[in-house]
Amino acid sequence: MELSESVMKGLQTLADPTVFDLKSFTIFTEVAFDSLVSHRGGSVLGHPDLKHIDQTTLKHCHTAATTFILEGVKQNADKSTISSCLEDVKFLNERVDTFYISFQVGQCFVSLIHGPPHITDAEWRLEYCIKNSHVHKVNQPSYLISLNTERAGASSEINFSCTMDQLQDLVGKMKDAAKSLERATQS
Amino acid sequence: MMEEVDRILIHSLREAGTDIDEDVQSVKQFTSELIVEAVVKCLRVIDPALGNGLSHSLPPGMSARFRLGMSLAQACQDVGFKGEIGYQTFLYSNEPEIRSLFMFLVEKLPRESAEASDQPAGKSALLQRAIAAQIKEQSSVPWLPPSCRLPIHRKTQSSGPCYSFHAQPLSLPYSVKVSSRKQPKDVQEYWRNYLLPVTAQPSQHASVPASLLENHISELSATQEWESEWNSQGLLSRLTPEEYRSRKKARLQKRIEEQLRAAAQPRPDTHGATRSTSDLAELLQSFGGASTGGDVLTKGTRFTHTEKFTFTQEPEKAAQQMAAAASALPSSHQSEEDLKAQQEAELSALQQQLQQLSVQMEEVGGDIKQLTVSIQQVSDELQQKEVSNGEKENSIKMKRQTIDLLPDTENNLLKLQGLVEASSKRVVHLASQWEKHRVPLIDEHRRLKELCSNRESESSRKLSEIKDLHDKIRQSAEEAKKKESLYKQLLTEFETLSKDVSRSAYTMRILEIVGNIKKQKEEITKILSDTKDLQKEINSLTGKLDRTFAVTDELVFKDAKKDESVRKSYKYLAALHENCTQLIQTIEDTGTIMREIRDLEEQIDTENGKRTVSNLEKILEDYKAIRQENSALAAKIREG
Numbered sequence: 133m134e135l136s137e138s139v140m141k142g143l144q145t146l147a148d149p150t151v152f153d154l155k156s157f158t159i160f161t162e163v164a165f166d167s168l169v170s171h172r173g174g175s176v177l178g179h180p181d182l183k184h185i186d187q188t189t190l191k192h193c194h195t196a197a198t199t200f201i202l203e204g205v206k207q208n209a210d211k212s213t214i215s216s217c218l219e220d221v222k223f224l225n226e227r228v229d230t231f232y233i234s235f236q237v238g239q240c241f242v243s244l245i246h247g248p249p250h251i252t253d254a255e256w257r258l259e260y261c262i263k264n265s266h267v268h269k270v271n272q273p274s275y276l277i278s279l280n281t282e283r284a285g286a287s288s289e290i291n292f293s294c295t296m297d298q299l300q301d302l303v304g305k306m307k308d309a310a311k312s313l314e315r316a317t318q319s
Numbered sequence: 320m321m322e323e324v325d326r327i328l329i330h331s332l333r334e335a336g337t338d339i340d341e342d343v344q345s346v347k348q349f350t351s352e353l354i355v356e357a358v359v360k361c362l363r364v365i366d367p368a369l370g371n372g373l374s375h376s377l378p379p380g381m382s383a384r385f386r387l388g389m390s391l392a393q394a395c396q397d398v399g400f401k402g403e404i405g406y407q408t409f410l411y412s413n414e415p416e417i418r419s420l421f422m423f424l425v426e427k428l429p430r431e432s433a434e435a436s437d438q439p440a441g442k443s444a445l446l447q448r449a450i451a452a453q454i455k456e457q458s459s460v461p462w463l464p465p466s467c468r469l470p471i472h473r474k475t476q477s478s479g480p481c482y483s484f485h486a487q488p489l490s491l492p493y494s495v496k497v498s499s500r501k502q503p504k505d506v507q508e509y510w511r512n513y514l515l516p517v518t519a520q521p522s523q524h525a526s527v528p529a530s531l532l533e534n535h536i537s538e539l540s541a542t543q544e545w546e547s548e549w550n551s552q553g554l555l556s557r558l559t560p561e562e563y564r565s566r567k568k569a570r571l572q573k574r575i576e577e578q579l580r581a582a583a584q585p586r587p588d589t590h591g592a593t594r595s596t597s598d599l600a601e602l603l604q605s606f607g608g609a610s611t612g613g614d615v616l617t618k619g620t621r622f623t624h625t626e627k628f629t630f631t632q633e634p635e636k637a638a639q640q641m642a643a644a645a646s647a648l649p650s651s652h653q654s655e656e657d658l659k660a661q662q663e664a665e666l667s668a669l670q671q672q673l674q675q676l677s678v679q680m681e682e683v684g685g686d687i688k689q690l691t692v693s694i695q696q697v698s699d700e701l702q703q704k705e706v707s708n709g710e711k712e713n714s715i716k717m718k719r720q721t722i723d724l725l726p727d728t729e730n731n732l733l734k735l736q737g738l739v740e741a742s743s744k745r746v747v748h749l750a751s752q753w754e755k756h757r758v759p760l761i762d763e764h765r766r767l768k769e770l771c772s773n774r775e776s777e778s779s780r781k782l783s784e785i786k787d788l789h790d791k792i793r794q795s796a797e798e799a800k801k802k803e804s805l806y807k808q809l810l811t812e813f814e815t816l817s818k819d820v821s822r823s824a825y826t827m828r829i830l831e832i833v834g835n836i837k838k839q840k841e842e843i844t845k846i847l848s849d850t851k852d853l854q855k856e857i858n859s860l861t862g863k864l865d866r867t868f869a870v871t872d873e874l875v876f877k878d879a880k881k882d883e884s885v886r887k888s889y890k891y892l893a894a895l896h897e898n899c900t901q902l903i904q905t906i907e908d909t910g911t912i913m914r915e916i917r918d919l920e921e922q923i924d925t926e927n928g929k930r931t932v933s934n935l936e937k938i939l940e941d942y943k944a945i946r947q948e949n950s951a952l953a954a955k956i957r958e959g
Contacts, residue, residue, distance in 0.1 A: 136538035171524040191492040
């Protein structure tokens with residue numbers, strides 16, 4: 133895992149026992165994870181036990197720690213990678229363990245996954261229009277499709293109507309997508 | 320040893336698709352049907368075109384079996400089997416032939432593992448494969464309704480809150496270029512007291528990861544680019560990093576300036592600079608432009624100034640004219656057309672004035688140019704005249720001095736000569752002193768030059784060394800990364816490989832066999848040498864025996880004519896010799912016969928293995944069966 137110079141410096145300061153003793157270190161780790169997970173605003177570093185540390189250094193270390201956590205989550209780093217990185221910046225073993233425990237817990241909450249809603253169900257209705265108020269003879273079929281989508285546990289519906297050709301087009305595109313997915317698994 | 324071979328053969332035949340029972344352990348137990356099935360399946364794998372035409376089960380009819388046997392034999396020969404093969408190998412098989420045939424076919428089976436290990440190990444290929452594996456995994460999990468989902472489905476089936484990946488620029492409490500102590504006090508105070516922590520800076524909390532990651536990656540790539548630039552160009556320029564950076568900055572600024580200036584040049588055909596160019600000219604002046612640029616601009620501004628002056632008269636004149644026109648206005652009963660006509664007349668008058676003034680301006684400009692040229696000429700002449708004046712004054716002074724010295728000629732001449740001599744002596748003296756000073760200084764100069772050139776060559780050598788080291792570092796880092804990734808990849812492949820037949824067992828077996836063979840070879844050589852020694856002994860002993868007997872014979876025979884007891888002892892001697900010879904002969908015959916017995920026993924074993932008797936019985940039965948078939952077919956033909 134490659135880290136930039138500023139992140140390394142911040143982590144080195146974090147590892148320094150003269151700047152952060154063990155208690156402040158534990159509180160700082162919790163605070164760092166908390167700030168990533170929930171929206172706290174500017175007071176996230178206002179814990180009384182952290183007030184004795186120079187605020188500039190504190191903010192620098194906070195940036196370094198959050199960047200490090202995000203890089204770890206992004207690369208799905210396992211314990212050996214994280215431990216080796218932290219030991220490179222001279223973290224003591226107990227601090228490495230504390231950090232890793234919080235990392236494991238916090239990993240699930242830092243969400244880097246983004247995606248559109250999933251389609252779970254589809255209902256269709258075929259409509260045939262014989263005549264309407266403007267035209268005496270229409271005689272056209274059309275489909276009314278209702279797709280049940282799900283996103284983050286909440287479901288909603290997408291309703292639309294389309295002609296036969298458009299529906300054929302849509303089905304063709306879905307089949308193409310499925311085929312290309314299969315081809316991707318084989319290569 | 321044959322069991323090992325058989326085990327390997329049976330395993331490979333199972334892999335090729337033959338259905339072999341669990342209790343079949345050796346090739347000896349293969350029936351004809353099994354043999355045919357195994358051979359056909361192998362042929363199908365080796366060469367599908369060849370093998371698909373053959374059926375893998377023995378047909379019941381004898382002639383069909385015969386045909387199948389012949390075609391199988393032909394197919395095996397087509398694939399390349401060099402031994403003797405015919406329908407009898409399949410229908411009336413014997414163990415050694417079958418074993419050699421199977422070994423040949425198993426060798427010919429294509430190696431499946433070769434395809435798997437040919438996969439390229441590049442990073443993009445690895446990524447592709449990882450993506451394919453993930454997609455496969457995800458698509459193999461069936462969709463479950465929300466109430467039935469387990470936590471492992473969380474990632475794929477119920478996605479969390481989704482936001483798009485927007486990054487916002489962050490304000491960081493440190494600077495890469497300036498250490499935090501050298502920052503101005505205000506900045507430090509801002510960092511300490513007012514700057515928000517990074518996670519609170521973006522306007523949406525969801526952009527926090529994106530912004531942090533973006534910031535980090537940009538820092539990483541900036542350092543990488545600086546490294547590569549410094550390693551390639553920076554080291555060559557032999558400057559310190561700060562000097563290199565400042566030079567680069569100055570260079571870039573100059574280039575930007577030149578480009579802007581070229582775009583901002585006032586064109587000669589437009590009258591007067593437009594507002595935008597004058598603004599740009601001010602901006603360029605703030606860059607601290609060079610002198611030539613300044614001249615161009617000041618000339619421009621001079622022109623604009625002159626224009627301004629000439630045109631400032633214009634508005635005044637226009638105002639005056641307007642006032643005059645306004646006062647010259649008759650009463651308000653003027654009709655509109657008259658007003659228009661008046662205005663047009665005024666307009667044309669003004670335009671004429673404008674033209675006149677521009678013509679005047681051009682003339683004035685021309686005059687100014689001429690005057691400047693003439694001024695230049697005159698100043699040049701003035702300079703020349705001054706120089707010649709100075710020279711003439713010098714010559715006048717000298718002549719006056721000589722005239723002053725004329726009255727007292729002789730003394731003055733003597734004094735002048737003395738002065739001249741003294742001055743020449745002084746010159747010589749000074750020259751020698753100068754020489755004395757010059758020589759060590761020249762040596763010093765030479766020495767320092769040498770030192771300098773040495774240092775330069777040293778530094779260029781060290782630079783090239785540094786470059787080599789950098790290259791080597793880079794290369795070994797790349798190799799290490801490649802080897803690590805290869806190792807990881809091979810590790811995963813190794814874990815997924817099947818563990819049916821262990822390679823280590825094979826290799827150990829092979830090594831054992833090789834050791835055994837070596838030992839046997841040693842023993843054979845020892846036995847051979849023993850045999851040779853024994854043979855030599857036998858030869859020498861027989862020789863000795865013959866010679867001794869001949870000597871004894873002669874001796875005793877000589878005495879036998881005289882003495883009776885000697886004659887008897889001679890007879891006993893002869894009898895003894897003959898009996899011993901017979902004994903020896905018998906022993907030799909026994910040995911030969913024992914060897915023949917061993918050979919014959921071996922032959923018996925091999926012949927027994929061929930199962931000739933049972934095969935002959937089978938052949939007789941089959942022959943009878945074929946005859947019956949033939950007669951049945953003949954009867955059918957006769958009937959109809």
